[in-house]
């Protein structure tokens with residue numbers, strides 16, 4: 001079983017994969033580099049788009065991507081790829097993020113700071129206060145930033161402690177994110193045809209399920225969104241997230257990403273989604289999956 005994650009080694013996505021595997025294959029060695037856990041191996045991808053591409057074309061069987069962060073909000077490229085690709089969400093996991101400033105050189109010598117866009121954004125205040133003149137550069141992942149920072153003493157990376165160890169970097173400053181509590185939610189996906197094949201992971205009768213959908217109103221009219229949300233509200237279905245994302249058709253035209261409590265095997269969820277579908281231009285079902293434990 002090959003799992004596509006943002007690489008290289010040391011990324012938060014890699015950490016999320018280990019955490020999810022330990023949840024779904026409890027008791028087995030959760031090491032993602034061993035032969036256990038039904039032989040999952042990681043396929044390190046350069047960026048989020050590649051996780052989706054390698055899922056579609058192979059060799060990846062399961063894709064894991066960051067979708068939202070408690071400080072910076074949604075990962076836009078993930079939302080766009082969820083619309084574009086034929087994938088089904090089968091799980092989610094939430095990782096506590098602790099960004100550190102890593103370098104081979106001294107703090108006073110840092111001129112360039114590298115990280116994933118989410119990493120830079122989650123440390124915006126720290127960077128303004130401590131490195132106003134530094135050049136900020138984005139990389140495909142925090143661990144790629146750490147790997148690059150090994151090359152020059154005036155470079156630093158915003159990445160995890162694990163990356164410091166992996167790439168032999170010093171931790172100049174730890175816990176630099178703008179809020180102490182910093183969590184990122186990751187989605188686990190398969191190709192939609194695989195989902196119907198019943199992937200090798202158990203159903204959790206004792207867990208709360210979530211269902212994720214994307215809707216497009218296609219013609220804006222007063223109360224349109226209210227009507228849709230009303231289909232859930234009148235059935236007392238709890239929405240855990242609603243996010244608008246530009247349709248890329250024209251300014252002010254949006255898609256809505258909605259997460260709700262329940263699963264499509266529940267009649268009430270099925271009924272609500274059926275009614276919503278009759279009121280919108282497009283509805284894409286992303287999947288029903290066990291909700292992560294509350295953080």
Ligand SMILES: O=C(O)C(=O)Cc1ccccc1
Nearest residue numbers: 011012013116118119141142
């Ligand atoms: O770049 C990584 O390590 C990732 O897995 C993406 C990411 C970046 C910043 C915070 C959480 C996840």
